Amino acid sequence: xxKTIVIATATENEADFFRQLALPGRGVSLLVTGIGGVASAWxxxxxxxxxxKPDMLINTGIAGSFSERWPVGSVVVTESDTFGDxxxxxxxxxxxxxxxxxxxxxxxxxxxxxxxxxxxLVAMARGSWPVVNGVTxxxxxxxxxxxKWLLSHLQADIETMEGAALxxxxxxxxxxxxGIRAISNMAGLREREKWDIKGALAAALTAVEEFIxxxxxx
Numbered sequence: 605x606x607k608t609i610v611i612a613t614a615t616e617n618e619a620d621f622f623r624q625l626a627l628p629g630r631g632v633s634l635l636v637t638g639i640g641g642v643a644s645a646w647x648x649x650x651x652x653x654x655x656x657k658p659d660m661l662i663n664t665g666i667a668g669s670f671s672e673r674w675p676v677g678s679v680v681v682t683e684s685d686t687f688g689d690x691x692x693x694x695x696x697x698x699x700x701x702x703x704x705x706x707x708x709x710x711x712x713x714x715x716x717x718x719x720x721x722x723x724x725l726v727a728m729a730r731g732s733w734p735v736v737n738g739v740t741x742x743x744x745x746x747x748x749x750x751x752k753w754l755l756s757h758l759q760a761d762i763e764t765m766e767g768a769a770l771x772x773x774x775x776x777x778x779x780x781x782x783g784i785r786a787i788s789n790m791a792g793l794r795e796r797e798k799w800d801i802k803g804a805l806a807a808a809l810t811a812v813e814e815f816i817x818x819x820x821x822x
Contacts, residue, residue: 605631606629606630606631606632606820607631607658607659607660607819607820608631608632608633608658608659608660609631609632609633609658609659609660609661609662609816609819610632610633610634610635610651610658610660610661610662611625611626611632611633611634611635611661611662611664611812612635612636612637612644612647612648612661612662612663612664612766612770613634613635613636613637613663613664613665614636614637614638614639614640614644614665614765614766615636615638615639615665616636618636618664618665618666618805619634619636621805621806621808621809622634622664622809622812624809625809625812625813625816631659632816633655633658635647635648635651637766637770639765639766640742640765640766640769641687641740641742641765641766641768641769642769644766644769644770644773645769645770645772645773648661648770648773648774649773649777652777652779657777657778657779658779659780660722660725660779660780660781660782660819661770661774661779661780661781661782662781662782662783662784662812662815662816663682663766663767663770663771663781663782663783663784663785664783664784664785664786664808664812665764665766665785665786665805665808666764666785666786666787666788666789666801666804666805666808667680667738667762667763667764667785667786667787667788668744668745668762668763668764668787668788668789668790668791669761669762669763669787669789669790669791670751670754670755670760670761670762670763670790670791670792671761672790673734673761674734674736674761674762674787675787675790676787676788676789676790676798676799676800676803676804677786677787677800677803677804677807678734678786678787678807679733679784679785679786679787679807679808679810679811680733680734680735680736680761680762680784680785680786680787681721681726681729681730681733681734681735681736681782681783681784681785682721682735682736682737682738682762682764682767682782682783682784682785683720683721683726683735683736683737684718684719684720684721684737684738684771685718685719685721685737685738685739685740685764685767685768685771685783686714686717686718686719686737686738686739686740686758686760686768687701687739687740687741687768688739688740688741688754688758688760688763689741689742689743691703691704691706692704692706698753698757700717700757700758702717703757712775713771713772713775713776717758718737719768719771719772719775720771720775721771721781721782721783722780722781722782724780725780725781725782725819726782728815728818728819729782729784729815732811732814732815732818733784733811736761736762737758737759737760737761737762738760738761738762738763738764738767738768738783738785739754739758739760739762739763739764739768740763740764740765740766740767740768740769741754741763741764741765742765744763744765744791744794745763745791745792747792748792750792751791751792754791762785762787762791763791764783764785767783767785770783771783782815784808784811784812784815785808786804786805786807786808786811787804788800788801788803788804788805
């Protein structure tokens, strides 16, 4: 029997690429969460309340990369995620929530300040795609300074606007979760002419379809 799987994307434009996977009888549903942590957390909890909890949730769509190791068009699996702009500005010095002493790095669902995807799913994906650390922000990084801060303080490999919120909800609700993201742009200076959103989403579609087949033993 197929697993019940929710594919969660932030926007309708992203979702359009994955609609072909959400067919009757396949056990795959599509959830458009809205952009950002608040919208994605509410949408996910609302889905669980109405339709029940699935066997797993795949968070997919585009992401920004902080490293040339993961160039535009590549697909990565997010092993862990965290909130990049949850903290304080201490007289011009930015500190994470944990650096400011306002939270315990190991309070569930955090572990070492990060929220981890379901480990059996990560193990299943490892070898097919690079496994990376994500960071989730409410404001997309648009400067080299901002990118360097996220790298040095949070060891981020990629950036999204929903990942950590979905990981937080799913871990709290005991729903296995995994992020499969495709790189549409390099994080930092916003050089829009170098972005490839359509190419990234096409790559993400191929990866998500392959992973679902793997989950269902095909």
